[in-house]
Amino acid sequence: MRFALRGYFELSDVLSDDAVGGVRRFLGEIGDAVFKKGAPRGKEDEAARLISWDVRGNRFYVEVESGRYVRAHVAFVRLRNALAEFLGSRFGLGVRGSRVEEYVLEFELDREPLEPVNVLFAKDVRFDGRKVTILLEDLDDVALERNYPDRIIGRVREKVARQFVSGKGEFTRVVRRSNKGVERYVLKEDPTDLAIRFGWVKEYPATGVWQIMPPMAALIRAMEKLIVDEVAKPLGFQEVMMPRLIPLEVEYRKGHFGIANEIIWACPPVSRDPKDFEDLVDYVEITGGPPPAEFLREKLRPPLYGLSYAQCEPFYEMFHRETVDLDALEEEPIKFYDRNGPTYRWESGGVRGLERLNEFHRVEFVFLSTPRKCIEIRDSILERTERIVDEVFDLEYRVDATTAVYLEHAGKMEEEGGGDFVKTYDLTAILPFQTKSRPEAELEIASFHVHTDFYAKRFHFRDKKRRTVFTGCAGLGPSRFAYVFLVRYGFDFENWPNEIKKYIGEKLPEPPRMLTWPKG
Template sequence: MKFTLELDILFNKELPAEAHEKISEWLREAGETILLKGCPKNAIEEACRITEYKILNDRLHLKLESGRRVRAHVGLMRLWKFLAPRIGKEFKVGLKDVKVKKFLIEVELDRKPLKPVTLPFTEYVKFENGKAYLSLKDIDMTAFKKNYIDKLLTRLKEKIAAQYVTGKAALSRVVRESPPRLEKYKLRDDPTPLLLEKKWIKEYPLAGVWLILPPFTALIRAIESLVIDRIAKPMNFKEVLFPRLIPLEVEYRKGHIAIANEIWWVCRPKSRDPAFFEDVVDYAIITGTVPREKLMEKLEPPSCGLSYAQCEPFYQIFFKEVVDLDEEPIKFFDRFGPTWRYEAGGLKGIERLTEFYRIEFAWLSSPEKVIEIRDEILKRAEKILDKIFDVEYYVEATTPVYLEHAGMVEEKESKMEYVKTYDLVVKLPFQTKSRPEKILEIASFNVHEDFYAKRFYFKEKRNRPVWTGCVGIGPSRWAYIFIVRWGLDFDEWPKEIRKYIGEKLPKSPKLVTW
């Protein structure tokens, strides 16, 4: 690893002539002390070195070179802290800012990238002979103070590692499965056209969003009630109402900026004054269309996203808080409203939705209890599929979904013998309309370890490890596989579902034209 940094330290006023010699002395002293601090004697060549300097009236020009030990940007910050009080006290001159002329980095790679990599703050990222060569740009004092440089190098390695992950299939293994049951399924094809024909759903002018009408709504609510009665209540989960507007800082801490391409972003109006939107209103009334570009001009940049995972607010509850693991585990579930995911053109049937309804379970406790809670939820969910839904399914151990969302790849094995993420997958007798596969993932069961404790800065009163977990169960997707298995004849449905609905299904309205 090699760093070459050329820059000017700018003064807030001109130096007196006598300052030049003194600053030279201080630079020599720094090179023999603070720039070597923490570097082993057998690796001095890896420390930061001042290889060139020039003292001007209003600035100090420096060229810093280093290896991996005391890196050039770390050396710069040490120099700043070393020089600022001395120059200020002796000559009444302050250090104002830095102006980077050139910043080159050479770093060895464990893997050869499979395709080009782009990074912010870089003029170029080149690869040759097992190394990456970076030229940085737009680096200011904030970048040095907040250590953007080391974070950038970490991100480089993460992006290269991610190129070697080809998806869940490459990292998944089936851990158990139900007996074969496909021959029992009442429907042999996607139920979306049938649900449209029977007026259980109606198309809506937005891809992945449907009008869910009384019969299908009754089924979805019945499944929701079943899940709450069989999982949430006996496991003592408490119901909460989580917000669906997720501020940018929460999106960042959750790791969702890495999936910005899948999130619906929310923009506030620039003004609440009706006159500000008058031209938009006039145009719409006259033309019968909404002027999208003109409307966009009236909006602020995004301030939040629509909830993607539903559990984002759970971790925000504990932001910078201290918890007590001597208390009972904190266990919440939420069914307040829908979550949203942008799936572009991949939405054709009702099995994959832009707007969908889920029951989200989230909990916080010790490592052992977090794993125990996750496994118990999975056991109970399997029992519903096995004993009531009577579908063919399997459980697979797979890539931790929270790492996928954060754009990260797990490189090390856990010390504990357990699986971080299980997916519950139902087999179908047909390919879904949205994807060419005869399966449907219907729930994900996750142990996060201390991933969110670190990102949301919460700790335990005695510094014991704090872990979290989450499970999302979508009644709308469960209703889909229920219909495939049992059909639309209410009288043939299992009594465990019918009891939540009553003697018969509610009907959709009769219209002259539909």
């Protein structure tokens, strides 16, 4: 690795000849403390070194180079701080700020990239086999204090590493499969068209969003109640109502900017003053139609929130910078479940049926405790959910151990086999047909996670004795449960199992009837 920078420190005044001489002596005295401190013994030649310095007006220019240890930008900041202290105490001068004009970073990757990558803030990124050369320009104090250079290197490594994986399938292994087969399923094709024809759902002018009519609503609510009765209550989970507007700072801590392309963002109006919207109202009233999107955009602020993607984001924010007692949480873990309205994901053009939606319903389980207890809780939720899918739904299903989804969301990578326990399980229902949205004869209907201390670190909460705090979550989808249930049992209420009918009553609600709808 090689790092070479040119930059300057902005001084509060011009240095006198006496001050320049003092600085020369000072630099000779503090060299090792600034440039080599922290380098391993025997590796001092890979630490930073001051190549040159010069004073022009009230700017103190330097060139710094380094190898792997005490990288040039770290030494540059150390020198700025040491120089500020020296000039302040000896000559009454201060350092107002610093700037790196040019910074060249050279390092090697583990593997030659399949294709070049770019990264924000880099003027240029060049590849020569496994060797990478990055050119950065005009880095200010914020970029240096927040260590942009090392973060940029890490980002390039992550982007290249992701070229060699193909998503969940890369790290997925089958844990168990029910092997019941799908021959006894009532439906042999996607139920979406039948649901439309029978009036169970109605199309809506928004991608991946449906109007859920009384019979389908009754079925989805029955699934929700089943989950609460068979999973949440027996395991001691308490119901909470978590917000669905997620502020940008919470999205950041959750790691969701790694999936910004999948989040639906919320833009509040520029003001509450009707006068600011008078021309927009004029347009609508005069043209008799909605305004162009560009016209409306002028009336909106930039995004301030994301609509909840995972449902569990507010849970971790609840503990932001708080201290917990793991002795108490070992005996009585924090265990909540939430069903406070829909979850939102932007599936774009990949939604055609009822199985993959932009707006859907989930029951989210979240928990916080010791490592042992969190693994135990997660496994208990999985066990009880499997029992529903196997004994009540009578489905062919599969349980997979797969990539930790919270790392995927944050744009991070995980090596296969990392850790001594499975972080993520997916529960997938096997179908007798390919779904409308994807060419797959299966549908993931639930997932179960142990996050290790990933969110404890990102949200800065800790145990009073600084022991490792784990969290976990599980998402069970009543919408998808209803979908696979219809595939298995069909639309005839009389043929449904009593475990579901008891939540609905003696008969299924009827859809509204119009002269032109439904068609069936």
